[in-house]
Amino acid sequence: MNTTEYKIYIDDVIRRVENARLKVSPHHIVKIIAVSKYSTASEIEKLYKIGQRAFGENKVQDLKAKAQELEAYPLEWHMIGNLQKNKINHFLDLHPALFHALDSLELAQELQKRLEAKNMILDTLLQINSAKEESKHGVMPELACGVYKQIQNECPNINLKGVMSIGAHSEDKEIIKKSFETTYAIYKQCNGATICSMGMSGDFELAIACGSNMVRLGSVMFDK
Numbered sequence: 086m087n088t089t090e091y092k093i094y095i096d097d098v099i100r101r102v103e104n105a106r107l108k109v110s111p112h113h114i115v116k117i118i119a120v121s122k123y124s125t126a127s128e129i130e131k132l133y134k135i136g137q138r139a140f141g142e143n144k145v146q147d148l149k150a151k152a153q154e155l156e157a158y159p160l161e162w163h164m165i166g167n168l169q170k171n172k173i174n175h176f177l178d179l180h181p182a183l184f185h186a187l188d189s190l191e192l193a194q195e196l197q198k199r200l201e202a203k204n205m206i207l208d209t210l211l212q213i214n215s216a217k218e219e220s221k222h223g224v225m226p227e228l229a230c231g232v233y234k235q236i237q238n239e240c241p242n243i244n245l246k247g248v249m250s251i252g253a254h255s256e257d258k259e260i261i262k263k264s265f266e267t268t269y270a271i272y273k274q275c276n277g278a279t280i281c282s283m284g285m286s287g288d289f290e291l292a293i294a295c296g297s298n299m300v301r302l303g304s305v306m307f308d309k
């Protein structure tokens with residue numbers, strides 16, 4: 086696609102997000118994170134040039150490589166994948182805008198130590214395993230509020246801003262919806278939470294209908 090065709094294509098994605106959010110309320114604002122994990126730096130640049138600023142990666146090394154390659158642009162980098170303990174320092178040195186995938190109290194405690202040593206604050210979301218799937222990371226829904234509170238109390242350098250979840254892996258829309266509703270209910274119970282990150286290319290309209298205010302769109306943003 087050339088730039089004009091690409092812009093028309095992206096406008097269509099934005100229109101879909103817009104329609105979904107307006108069905109919730111005119112005051113319901115949804116932020117789009119363009120997930121660039123399958124895309125090259127030049128594809129990211131193309132999308133930036135038509136107005137997209139926030140990008141998401143799921144691996145520390147890819148985030149680092151792309152952030153370096155594109156350092157001339159004021160991009161906002163989101164880490165959406167799970168974080169291994171041995172990568173924490175590399176990760177923090179990239180100064181990400183938001184970490185979506187804090188998935189255990191143990192990782193929070195390790196992060197807290199490194200953050201304190203670097204005198205840094207990290208904006209973070211607690212990942213919830215809403216459909217209790219073995220293949221997924223995240224805190225179990227029944228433990229989520231307690232863990233959220235405990236991190237708030239014990240980890241002053243982790244600034245918890247809300248929750249993140251991946252919709253249930255199912256063909257059944259009702260099951261996916263239920264997983265989003267579970268996440269949203271937790272989000273509403275967490276003290277001070279303002280971000281509910283849920284919805285990907287295949288299910289973002291449903292996620293927004295269930296209360297998501299941050300969608301992570303990969304394939305649909307990059308025409309993959």
Ligand SMILES: *Cc1c(COP(=O)(O)O)cnc(C)c1O
Nearest residue numbers: 120143165285286301302303304
């Ligand atoms: C890859 C990924 C996405 C985007 O997936 P698409 O289906 O391509 O939109 C969103 N969130 C997470 C955590 C991902 O790993």
